[in-house]
Amino acid sequence: MNSVQYILGIESTAHTFGCGIASSEGRILSNVKSEYVPASGGIHPREASQHHASKAAATISGALKEAGLRLNDIAAVAFSAGPGLGPCLRTGATVARTLSLVRKCPLVPVNHCIAHIEIGRLATGEDDPLVVYVSGGNTIISAYAGGRYRVFGETLDIALGNCLDTFARHIGLSHPGVPKLEQLADEGQKFIPLPYVVKGQDVSYSGLLTMASRLAGECDRNDLSLSLLEVAYGMVAEVAERAIAHTEKGALLLTGGVARSKRLQRALSFVCGDHSARFHVVPPDLAGDNGGMIAWTGYLALKEGLTVPVESSYVNPNWRLDEVEVPWRR
C-alpha cells in the first residue's frame, strides 16, 4: 500500500486517558488527553477507570477533529494492552475494541513501555540508543538486542516517579509534585545523607522514600528536597552509566513522564559527556502518557501483521517490556 495510513491510538494504563493519531509517515497529527487527578492521595484504579470511561468519547472526537480526519479514515486502532492498572486498561481496551468493530479495521495491542521508547526514537531520530525510561510507574534501563528490548536495570520496588510524587504529597505539595520539588531543591543548601541503594544494575527507592518522609518534620524542606532528588537521580544516573559502558551504545534516550525533569536531564547529560554518547530527551509533550505514542507503535506493529482478533484482545497488567518481540527493529 502506497498511500498514507492513519492509526488511532488509545492510552489508558494509569491516570491518563489519551487518544492520538499517527500517520504512517511518522507524524503525530493529534494527541488529546484527559488526566484523572485524585482529590487526595494516589491513583484509585476504579475511580481512574470511571474517569476514563466518562472522558473517552470527547477525547477521541477531539483527536479526530484536531487531525482533520473522520473515523472512516482510520486504518487501524491501537491500544495500550499493558502494563498498567487493570480497571484502566480494560476501559481503554473496551473503547478500542468498539472502535475497531464499528470501523471494521484491525485492532493492534501495544506494550505501553515500548511505546515510550518508540516515540522517543521517532521524535529524536536516534536509531539505537540506550533507553532510560522513568515515570510514575516505571524505572527501566533498556536497550535493543536480538529481537527485543532487553532490561539492563530496573527498580526492585517502587518507581522513581512514584517515590517523588508520594514524598511531594507527604510534604503537602499538590499534583504534579516533581516540578515543585525541583523548585524547592534549587533553594537547598545542605546535603542530608539518605539511603542510596544500587544493587547490581538495579535500584531500590522504598527505603529512600521512607527515610525522606521520616525526616520531613525535622529537616529543612529545601535541603531535604535537594537531597532526595540528588540521591534518587544519582542512582538512575549510575545504573545508566553502567549500562552505557556495558552495552557500548553511542547514545542515550531519556523518556517517560519524569524525563521532563531538568535536574535529571543534567545528570544524564553529564554521564553522556563522560562516555562520548549523544544525549536525547523526548519532547515534553510526548514525555508523559499519551495516545500518540500508542498510535505510532501500533503502526510499527501493524506493518508486521501484529494484530489481534477482538475475541482474544485481552489486556495484561503485568506485561513485561522484554517479553515483546519487536520485529520492526530487525
Add this chain to the structure above:
Amino acid sequence: MAEMRLIKKGAEAELYLTDWMGLKAILKRRIKKGYRNPDLDSYVRGSRTSNEAKLLSEARRLGVPTPVVYSVDKRGCEILMSYIDAPPLKRFVDGMSPEALALTFSRVGEMVGRLHKGGIVHGDLTTSNIIPYSGILYLIDFGLGEHTSDVESKGVDIHLMRRALESSHHEVSSAAYLSFIDGYRRVMGDLSEPVLKRVDAIRRRGRYVDVSHRKGA
C-alpha cells in the same frame, strides 16, 4: 612512584597498570562523578572503596579466588591490587561449547556458594566481573558487596546473576543458569533451598511478571 598506564575506563573507576615491588599491579581509582552531589559522591566512593578492599581479602579466605590487595587509600578512593592479565568471562560465553558452558557456570555457582556460605554477597554478579585465568575463575569488583546472613540479600545476588545472563547472553542464559544453580547447590547443600526459593519470590515480586511465568521459569 611507579609508572602508571590507563588500561580501562569503566563506568565507576579507572584502572591503571602499574608496578608494586616488582609485581604487575592494578590501581583501581573510583573517579569523581559530576552527576552526583559532591557530598554524596565522596560518601559513595569512599564507602565502596573500603568495602571492596575488605571483601576482596575475605572472599579469598573463603576459597574464592580474587586479586590480592596490596594497599588501600580510602581518601583517594584507590585500591592497589594484583593484576590478572586476561579478558572477562563475558567475552567467552557466546563461543562456548555446551559442555564448556555447563562446566564454567557450575564452577561460578560453586564460587558464589562458597561466598554465600561464608556470609558475603557480591552485589554485582555479572560475567564482566569474573575473569578466567590459567584454569582459575577470579571474582572481582566487590564494591557493592556486603556481609550478611540474610536470605534476601543472597537471593537478590542470584537474581542479579540470572538477569545479567538474560540481558547479556540471552541465547544461552537458561542453560548457564541451570548449571550455575547445580554448582551453587553442591556447595551450599541444604542452605541453598531457602535462597533459591527466595530467588523465585524476588522474581515474582519483580515489576510486571506474567502470571503464566510465575510458576515455571
